[in-house]
Amino acid sequence: MTSLFSPLTLRGTTFRNRLWVAPLCQYSVEKRDGVPTDWHLVHLGSFALGGAGLVMTEATSVSPEGRISPQDTGLWNDDQRDAWARVVSFIRSQGAVAGIQLAHAGRKASTARQWDHHRGTWSPEDGGWEPVAPSAIAFDGYATPRALDASELAGIVADFVASALRALDSGFQLIEIHAAHGYLVHQFLSPLSNQRTDEYGGGLENRARLLLEIVAAIRAAVGTEVPLLVRFSATDWAEGGWDQEQTATVAGWARDAGADFFDISTGGLVSGVRIPLTPGYQVPFAEFVHKTADAPVSAVGLITEARQANDIIESGQADAVMMGREMMRDPHFAWRAAAELGVELGYYPPQYERARWSYEKRASVSAGAAKPAVPAPREPATEDSA
Template sequence: MPALFEPLKLRSLELKHRGWVSPMCQYSCGPDGAPGVPNDWHLMHLGSFATGGAALILTEAAAVNPQGRISPRDAGLYNDEQAGAWQRITGFVHRHGAADTKIGVQLAHAGRKASTYWPFSGQRGSVPESDGGWSTVGPSRSAFDGYAEPAGMTGEQIHGVISDFAAAAVRAVDAGFDTVEIHGAHGYLLHQFQSPLINTRTDAWGGTEEGRNKLMLAVIDAVRNVIPESMPLLLRISATDWARGGVDLQASVRLAAQAAERGVDLVDVSSGGAVAHQDIKPGPGYQTGFSERIRREAGVPTGTVGLLTSADQAEHAVATGQADGVFIARAALRDPHWWLRAAFQLGHELAWPPQYDRAMPRHSF
């Protein structure tokens, strides 16, 4: 059996194989519906990956409070209407997943990168309150490139965000999600606190690596305490800021080890996003080395992501121990049946939806 199609068990969650869907923001909530509520677009988008053979789907970032949304069109999981809409989607995935597909939600707060225009709006930067935007917060009064300056968070606000993550996790369980991922990457709030390039606080929430990691670990504890013991907890991190003086790989190894001690079952390893002056030289598999180091040195299962587009690339990453699973993103947008194609190309028989059985390839795909 190809390594990519070996099963994996995380706590009581059994995944049919190691080919997964990476979180991808759709910026498609509203404008007609209630803020943060996923709709038919999300059902179609995520459902297509389920019928396409993915073993695990992670949703786009779902904000834990209204101010945590990346844009006015981003999803949330901070009220019951949003939870009910997500439940419709988890039910579809569970009923129609070709590979007994599981689905998890990514919980997030965008911090100083919140209240921005969505990519296809034709505009860039922070959305003013007159156009549906809001004031943002961060660890310090330091703005991201071209965005509005955030307010430095008070201790009360920090504890409020921790509680918001926990409340969103409870809603995630009630909405039928199989797992929860905490978004600690890409320059959003938890990563902002972690990065010395952004967090200039001198109180207990900054000053040292221990202080800068405190919010990330507190959120992990809060979420782990409210989800079932049998449910795995995932954490997405940026392994490096790609900038001098920022988070580096060894710091991420230490963070991952602490996260595992607190009950994180898999670290979803990405990189970058903290600052605009990052120096990234992307290429196929350019992040797999980060995943391998964290997996080996922190002793925690990892997922890898980033310009892995072919079945052979994904197979190599798993077979050589660079990761326990591969998250597919842009390649999945181009081909929502990526996993059915990959199984065929690697000589593995993966169940097809019965409605598509007549199209099952025999000699080529």
């Protein structure tokens, strides 16, 4: 058994392996009502069928105004809860853990999908809404947000808690708080977007206050058995911004408040930054947080090969690997990775048994047989595209 395919347990949940599906925004809600559709069932279900240990949803908003786009999923009402239950049931039936990423987009809300012929923020006249943020500072090319009053923040914490409880009612086994990629919680963490002068701005403790309140409130609401993750961008890639040292410090505080595990990505707060795109370019940030905060972490970012993923776990750089684009290219990547690493797994779906990757096929790949071409790296879209 390789490190990548060894089980991992967090609180009351055991993951069959450490090859996990990163949150992948789909912008595919048909009626703009936050209700997941058949697209989400097939998209997420295919990863569970393909052998992943954890299948995480896209960034799912805790309120209507917290959506990135009008086509985002949500979990602020019972219709959404019931639709998610169908998706979760299938994920779990295939042996994968079902996780949900709860989010609020803040100043990056009410925006167009990548393939829409529109750039920036949708106006209320066009079906959008007014975005909010810690400070009235716009993301490049987007509308200037309204700065949140301190009295409104308790409501945002309550929205996260209510969505977390609906997630459990839907059957989700894990909850992740989205504090990365330039969305609301990240906006509070970074001094580049948070210029408040009250108890939620200024020093690191104040900038981390909203996140820690969300963590503590969700932990109190969901009890002791549910794993609670936080996704961080470990750096803004910008001078004077959020960095790995602050990330490690706040991760330690979040662990004390009730978080169990940290999903480490980077970027998304500001545009125009230079990012050194090489295979596994974000893994050193995960390793830094892992060692500095003495906390379990996952790594993500241009991880595309089975051996590469296994080496990250085996070397102790991270406890799990999140994969996004490679999973979209091959939802059954886990089965291929197991064969390439010489691992015989006991949870191959019997319907696909006749198509099982054999050791003979693995040997032919190792000997240089043609493999699908992987697109060249490009500047990453940080809207949870991994």
